[in-house]
Amino acid sequence: MRTRDPEAKRQQLLGAALAEFAEFGMAGARVDRLARRAGISPGLVYAFHKGKAELFDAVFDHIVELTVSSVPIDADRLPEYAGRLHDGGVEHPEVMRFLTWYHLERGESAQRAVVAEAMREKVEAVAEAQRRGAVTGAMPAAQVLALVLGLAAMWHRPGEDLAALVPAERRRAVVVEAVARLVAP
Known part of the structure; x- marks a missing residue:
């Protein structure tokens, strides 16, 4: 007997939406296509989110939450922190592409509460x-963090x-070295 697992479906949806939005942006993404990617019905997409725009924002918030939890800031070791963030971009190019789309489509006006809280904690x-x-x-x-x-x-x-x-194998070292010079007391 199959059991329903709404959280698993939500995670499937977020993963599929990330892939769809990274490839097409919000304007080019199609709910039916991302539902197929997630292995769910288009109607279930709307059960979780009111529409494509809300799902786009939910993917962004999810990325921020995952990044904050998987790459916590260590302000005493900012060069290594920057290196770990760089590594995340290398390991997940779809996230970097999604973030580019997000900033193109939402612009500076997209003030998300999850980002504001994460940035406040990092600045502190x-x-x-x-x-x-x-x-x-x-x-x-705040300027150092930026x-x-x-x-x-x-x-x-x-x-x-x-x-x-x-060369790609040198880029992380460049980031770490530049941040080390930037933050040195």
Whole structure:
């Protein structure tokens, strides 16, 4: 006898939606196609989310939650933190592609509560490391964090012709070294 597992179905849906949105963006994604990817009916998609836009946001929130839990910030070791974030982008290029679509389609106006909370906690961690002298105090904690996150993602941005100038096996080291120099007290 089969048992219903709504959480498993929800996870299947999020995985399929990530793949669909990473490939086509929100505008090009089709609910029937992503339902097929998930192995569920299109009607079940709407049982979980009101529509494609809500599902798009849910995938974004899920990525943020997974990243925060799987790559927690260690403000005393920001170079290694940036390296782990870089590794995540290498291991999950579909996530990086989805995030590109998300920012293109949602723009700066997309203020998600899950991101605001994650960023607040990270800024607090960097500020505490600055107070202890483990991280430079030459700029505000929020600016340090923005630069660290930007460096960690720099090789994953589409259209970056400079990536061809640095071998893939060297890119992580470049990120770690750049962050180390940036945050040195």
